[in-house]
Amino acid sequence: TTHYLFIVVVAVNSTLLTINAGDYIFYTDWAWTSFVVFSISQSTMLVVGAIYYMLFTGVPGTATYYATIMTIYTWVAKGAWFALGYPTDFITVPVWIPSAMLLDLTYWATRRNKHAAIIIGGTLVGLSLPNFNMINLLLVRDPLEMAFKYPRPTLPPYMTPIEPQVGKFYNSPVALGSGAGAVLSVPIAALGAKLNTW
Numbered sequence: 001t002t003h004y005l006f007i008v009v010v011a012v013n014s015t016l017l018t019i020n021a022g023d024y025i026f027y028t029d030w031a032w033t034s035f036v037v038f039s040i041s042q043s044t045m046l047v048v049g050a051i052y053y054m055l056f057t058g059v060p061g062t063a064t065y066y067a068t069i070m071t072i073y074t075w076v077a078k079g080a081w082f083a084l085g086y087p088t089d090f091i092t093v094p095v096w097i098p099s100a101m102l103l104d105l106t107y108w109a110t111r112r113n114k115h116a117a118i119i120i121g122g123t124l125v126g127l128s129l130p131n132f133n134m135i136n137l138l139l140v141r142d143p144l145e146m147a148f149k150y151p152r153p154t155l156p157p158y159m160t161p162i163e164p165q166v167g168k169f170y171n172s173p174v175a176l177g178s179g180a181g182a183v184l185s186v187p188i189a190a191l192g193a194k195l196n197t198w
Contacts, residue, residue: 025074025077025078025091025092026038026091026092026093026094026133026136026137027090027092027152028092028140028141028143028146028147029090029146029147029150029152030143031092031140031143032137032143035130035133035137038094038133039129039130042094042096042129043099043129043130044126046063046067046096046099046100046103047118047121050062050063050066050100051114051117051118051122054066054104054107054117055114058112060104060105060107060108060112061104062104063101063103063107064097064100064101066100067099067100068097071093071096071097074091074093075093077091078091078093087141087146087150089140089146090146090150092136092137092140094133094136095129095133095135098132099128099129099132100125102121102124102125102128103117103121103122103124106120106124107121
């Protein structure tokens with residue numbers, strides 16, 4: 001029980017790490033402005049989260065599973081904006097899965113060598129993720145047209161330089177509750193497993 005619950009906790013926390021490293025969604029109205037920030041933050045956090053998750057399970061394929069979780073999460077967010085009346089091109093779902101597959105392939109090919117996975121796999125992710133997302137963004141409608149027709153109510157933190165935005169997420173009760181729940185679930189699961197043995 002503890003083992004499987006810990007896997008869930010790692011998945012949730014790794015996903016939170018990635019979605020809070022810059023914006024995890026390409027909003028078309030400023031997609032090219034944020035491309036460099038997105039590429040650096042997302043390639044880094046994909047490697048950090050996936051390696052963390054992969055080394056815990058020891059199973060090649062875990063990074064791809066982790067990227068799939070984030071992709072599904074982003075499609076849900078895209079659906080939410082679409083439900084609010086925005087066009088489907090307003091959000092571009094990032095391409096994480098092929099880069100994660102390269103990371104898994106490295107882990108498998110180097111016989112589960114964690115150092116090779118970090119160095120070689122991390123390099124492959126850093127080189128591939130910007131390219132996949134560049135192609136992805138070329139396929140959407142004109143970003144300027146989207147920006148004028150469908151302005152967003154808010155901007156990401158690094159695009160509003162007047163007031164510091166760092167730390168605002170961590171002051172929210174939802175974030176504190178989810179973090180506390182993730183941390184507490186492991187000892188609670190361990191206690192439950194112990195009680196089952198009695």
